[in-house]
Amino acid sequence: MKTLLSLLLVVTSSAAIKAQPISLHPDNPHYFLFQGKPTVLITSAEHYGLNKPIGDNETGFKGTADNHYRMEAWEFILAGGGLFNNLDYSFTVGHEDGTFKYPPTQPGGGSPTFRKQIKLLKDFIHSFDFVRMKLARDAIREPLPKDAQCQILAEPGRQYAAYFRGAAKFEFTLDFPAGNYHVRWIDVVSGLEEAPPMISHPGGPARFVVPDDLKECAVRIVRENI
Numbered sequence: 001m002k003t004l005l006s007l008l009l010v011v012t013s014s015a016a017i018k019a020q021p022i023s024l025h026p027d028n029p030h031y032f033l034f035q036g037k038p039t040v041l042i043t044s045a046e047h048y049g050l051n052k053p054i055g056d057n058e059t060g061f062k063g064t065a066d067n068h069y070r071m072e073a074w075e076f077i078l079a080g081g082g083l084f085n086n087l088d089y090s091f092t093v094g095h096e097d098g099t100f101k102y103p104p105t106q107p108g109g110g111s112p113t114f115r116k117q118i119k120l121l122k123d124f125i126h127s128f129d130f131v132r133m134k135l136a137r138d139a140i141r142e143p144l145p146k147d148a149q150c151q152i153l154a155e156p157g158r159q160y161a162a163y164f165r166g167a168a169k170f171e172f173t174l175d176f177p178a179g180n181y182h183v184r185w186i187d188v189v190s191g192l193e194e195a196p197p198m199i200s201h202p203g204g205p206a207r208f209v210v211p212d213d214l215k216e217c218a219v220r221i222v223r224e225n226i
Helices: 038-043 066-078 112-126
Strands: 008-012 020-024 031-035 054-059 083-086 149-155 159-165 171-176 179-187 199-201 204-209 216-223
Touching (some): 066 216
Antiparallel strands (some): 020 031, 149 159, 171 204
16 A cells, blocks of 8 residues: 655744745755744745645744744644644653743743643644635635734635634625534633524625634634535
8 A cells, every 4th residue: 555645844933043945854855944934934825835734843932921822823723734833841851741930031932821722723723624624815805904913724615714813893704605604703812712693694795703802813614514
């Protein structure tokens, strides 16, 4: 039986390293290296067209707070990334349970709270048949508010996964075929959820509003009986 091997693009996103174009790994021809902003790598036509899993590997050098790494993870995976691997400095010899209190000078972060937030991302993306989804940022035609961010994966007409940051009260539409749709909003920081009643949609544009109390959130929209 033949074994098919997909190439994994390994991303080094360290701010301490000058951005470099994508290149073949010098020691392993099955891997590529890229040094730069991870989401740009995913969404650029040049790299997205490679049709290979892309990993954001060994994040760090953005301070010790959880916020940057959580936002990077959600943006990367919801842009179509295949792996997010965070350097967690709360694991050390003697603190194998991940409770080490690192100093402010540590080059990266990590904490029990952060790991819970990343589990939210894992559970969220695994709630979809995500191998059938692809980058669909143009599914939302309305311009985002200033400084807001959005990434969206979709299997049009069947399932949608979107991440919003700084977009509270943002109104947008998605074109759906007729059917019943389940909608679930998730606060990606706290894990709290809001699940409006199922939408029975006649077909055409469906209107949504990002909850005004969610500064950073995700939404799961799935057609019933898919």
